[in-house]
Amino acid sequence: MREKLEKYYSFVFEKELIDEIVQVGVYKKLRENEILVDLGDKMKGIPLLLEGAIKIVREDKNGEEILLYFLERGDTCASSFASAISNGKCGIRATAEKESEIIFLPKEKLDEWMLKYKSWRNFVIESYNIRLNEMMETIDSLAFMNMSERLYKYLTDKAQIMRETSLNTTHQDIAYDMHTSRVVISRLLKQLENEGKIKLHRNKIEILEF
Amino acid sequence: MREKLEKYYSFVFEKELIDEIVQVGVYKKLRENEILVDLGDKMKGIPLLLEGAIKIVREDKNGEEILLYFLERGDTCASSFASAISNGKCGIRATAEKESEIIFLPKEKLDEWMLKYKSWRNFVIESYNIRLNEMMETIDSLAFMNMSERLYKYLTDKAQIMRETSLNTTHQDIAYDMHTSRVVISRLLKQLENEGKIKLHRNKIEILEF
DNA sequence: ATTATTTTGTGATTTACATCACTTAATTTA
DNA sequence: TAAATTAAGTGATGTAAATCACAAAATAAT
Numbered sequence: 001m002r003e004k005l006e007k008y009y010s011f012v013f014e015k016e017l018i019d020e021i022v023q024v025g026v027y028k029k030l031r032e033n034e035i036l037v038d039l040g041d042k043m044k045g046i047p048l049l050l051e052g053a054i055k056i057v058r059e060d061k062n063g064e065e066i067l068l069y070f071l072e073r074g075d076t077c078a079s080s081f082a083s084a085i086s087n088g089k090c091g092i093r094a095t096a097e098k099e100s101e102i103i104f105l106p107k108e109k110l111d112e113w114m115l116k117y118k119s120w121r122n123f124v125i126e127s128y129n130i131r132l133n134e135m136m137e138t139i140d141s142l143a144f145m146n147m148s149e150r151l152y153k154y155l156t157d158k159a160q161i162m163r164e165t166s167l168n169t170t171h172q173d174i175a176y177d178m179h180t181s182r183v184v185i186s187r188l189l190k191q192l193e194n195e196g197k198i199k200l201h202r203n204k205i206e207i208l209e210f
Numbered sequence: 211m212r213e214k215l216e217k218y219y220s221f222v223f224e225k226e227l228i229d230e231i232v233q234v235g236v237y238k239k240l241r242e243n244e245i246l247v248d249l250g251d252k253m254k255g256i257p258l259l260l261e262g263a264i265k266i267v268r269e270d271k272n273g274e275e276i277l278l279y280f281l282e283r284g285d286t287c288a289s290s291f292a293s294a295i296s297n298g299k300c301g302i303r304a305t306a307e308k309e310s311e312i313i314f315l316p317k318e319k320l321d322e323w324m325l326k327y328k329s330w331r332n333f334v335i336e337s338y339n340i341r342l343n344e345m346m347e348t349i350d351s352l353a354f355m356n357m358s359e360r361l362y363k364y365l366t367d368k369a370q371i372m373r374e375t376s377l378n379t380t381h382q383d384i385a386y387d388m389h390t391s392r393v394v395i396s397r398l399l400k401q402l403e404n405e406g407k408i409k410l411h412r413n414k415i416e417i418l419e420f
Numbered sequence: 421a422t423t424a425t426t427t428t429g430t431g432a433t434t435t436a437c438a439t440c441a442c443t444t445a446a447t448t449t450a
Numbered sequence: 451t452a453a454a455t456t457a458a459g460t461g462a463t464g465t466a467a468a469t470c471a472c473a474a475a476a477t478a479a480t
Binding site: 182183 | 429
């Protein structure tokens with residue numbers, strides 16, 4: 001745990017803070033598709049992502065989903081931070097897209113560290129900024145792009161987060177994330193394949209052009 | 211300035227902090243439609259809204275707009291905070307929807323106060339949370355609602371922010387905010403009128419049902 | 421190996437919204 | 451007061467995406 005913490009966070013956190021994190025943080029390994037945070041959960045702390053990829057989705061009353069963004073190593077979940085500090089509920093679901101490793105930080109420390117460590121203050125603010133910007137990008141996609149453009153962005157974004165050039169996924173799963181139907185995704189994927197940007201296989205999409 | 215500050219912020223900030231704000235804050239009155247923050251601006255501080263209503267919009271490369279959310283008294287612009295602290299650019303435009311009053315806080319103080327005042331830390335975190343939640347609501351609207359529902363939500367939300375039951379606006383302005391065409395808005399408004407939810411006038415929309 | 425299940429492909433149809441083209445009404449300006 | 455401008459109403463048509471219905475592969479289960 002200390003090793004990975006130092007690998008990804010030594011440029012972010014002071015040494016003393018890393019020491020504290022090692023002491024109070026709870027290491028956890030997440031299986032693929034394991035739910036880390038669910039709708040309405042009250043967070044008792046926040047996760048710091050050491051390795052892997054986490055998908056953050058929003059769900060409405062009818063159980064329909066829309067992807068908000070992905071987290072990768074070095075990220076934290078700003079929504080949890082909010083929820084942890086204010087004792088409020090979390091409006092999102094966080095699912096491990098692949099096996100991941102996190103450190104869970106107890107909420108009691110969150111405010112304490114704000115006083116003690118400038119690097120922590122920066123990290124918190126920076127995390128919120130990144131998340132606000134991701135949300136704006138999501139809004140841009142929904143408001144300004146058509147399905148084909150959104151789909152291509154989805155594929156390339158996800159490939160980057162997963163650090164792979166092929167994605168192991170079904171058309172139906174993509175449709176859930178993008179809040180559309182499988183038929184639409186299948187047709188647009190075929191179109192992207194014809195344009196030479198991707199190559200389709202069963203349960204797998206190769207991305208040829210980034 | 212002190213008077214309004216105490217009126218809306220005395221339950222939020224410690225007395226000492228209010229004193230400091232009075233000392234270093236710059237009071238500014240905004241005319242209707244005055245631009246407070248524009249795309250790409252580098253913020254030298256953040257605005258604290260004393261009175262009025264501010265519209266926050268996102269713009270894409272083609273100059274097309276989409277409304278993100280409104281600010282009202284007691285709010286601050288989290289996006290500016292981000293930009294001010296990190297010296298980065300602001301990805302939004304903020305326009306006064308009606309005559310408004312703000313206090314501009316210089317960025318040098320922002321981090322200093324994080325150390326000194328717990329109420330300030332809470333306020334900053336709380337502001338980010340509110341903004342994240344507003345963005346999620348915007349995403350919900352775009353992803354899950356049809357135009358008619360979005361329009362009705364737009365009207366009632368805006369009426370609430372403006373503290374009026376009628377809005378002085380044109381169909382075209384609404385179309386800009388919602389990133390659609392005037393024709394579509396006119397038709398849907400007529401429909402809402404037939405349902406008895408609103409009453410249409412030239413340059414004015416009365417909301418009959420909230 | 422045969423059957424069942426999951427995944428993908430594809431035609432046909434519907435619908436919400438976008439776009440075009442033009443009219444009517446209200447308001448402002450000359 | 452007439453002309454110009456701005457705001458709103460409305461028919462016709464186009465189009466992206468949603469929905470329905472079913473077929474064809476690929477894979478998993480028996």
